[in-house]
Amino acid sequence: MPLTDQQEVLLIAVALTEFSVHYEDADPDLSRRAWQLAADRLLEHDVGPAEAVDALEIG
Numbered sequence: 001m002p003l004t005d006q007q008e009v010l011l012i013a014v015a016l017t018e019f020s021v022h023y024e025d026a027d028p029d030l031s032r033r034a035w036q037l038a039a040d041r042l043l044e045h046d047v048g049p050a051e052a053v054d055a056l057e058i059g
Helices: 005-023 028-044 049-056
Strands: none
Touching: 005 028, 005 049
């Protein structure tokens, strides 16, 4: 089953967040940038925590 647009946005945000966490010690500036990109993407698509759980079907 193909992903919805909202699911794609969320998966990208999760990937950017995970990248940010894993590279925090190695490259703090890159880590912060990845974190900010994830947050910006969620804001851009008006996705909050409740919508994230519903869209990813994890709750």
